[in-house]
Amino acid sequence: MSAVVLITGAASGIGLAVARRVVARGDRAILWDVSQSGLDAATAELGAHATSRVVDVADAEAVTRAGEAIENVGVTHLVNNAGILGQKTNWDALDVPAVARVMAVNVVGFMQVASVFLKARVAHPSAGIVNMASIAGENGGAPGFAAYGASKGAIMALTRGMARDLAPEVRVNALAPGIIDTPIQDAVMTAPDSREKAAEGIPMARLGTADEVAQAAEWLLFDAPYTTGEIIRIAGGRR
């Protein structure tokens, strides 16, 4: 049975890599992202098996409307992936709205997208959700980015709770990538040798690629019928 996979944050990086794999299988991808230009480029590349919509996952009304728009398209799987790093935390003068924005996109957004997906979804033998966590959810994140780490720790707990709530109809798993070479890293990899320096702390001695994460997402979505509530690190051995 063919699948229709809703992917958030699908205009770039890991989300786009998942969309490429979905389309390569002959399945269909629905791409949600805040970047119109990114979505235009992605759909031009992916062709007729991909459709897109500008959706800010932290905008409750926009997600509700977008959810209604997919109620009759037979969506079967979700990759909850849109995420932001946020800004560096200044503990002496906490920017509360900035922290709230990280939580709104990375945690509450995931929950609302899951909710509208569940309302719109049709049954599929491998029905499942993959949430994009991070090893930052375990180690606290890069120095200065504790809010991001906290949001990803929340995704880990959310994944286990959702897996319990939605079984046996829908499996819910998470991936916890390490340092993956996508545009989100540009905020922290500011020095010319940042990537080489980062690689020194990774047992596999290099950054990961978006497609290496997408490969694991594809497995969790389609080939892991008895796997739910799991969090899999894709981190080259880094903790």
Ligand code: NAI
């Ligand atoms: P990316 O920056 O290349 O892609 C993120 C995408 O999400 C962008 O297309 C962006 O426009 C979109 N986005 C941002 N805010 C949004 C919103 N409010 N609503 C809808 N779309 C929004 O980054 P990457 O690396 O592909 O990140 C994907 C996910 O993987 C994120 O959740 C990130 O936290 C997670 N991750 C990434 C790691 C890395 O090292 N690249 C490591 C661990 C986790």
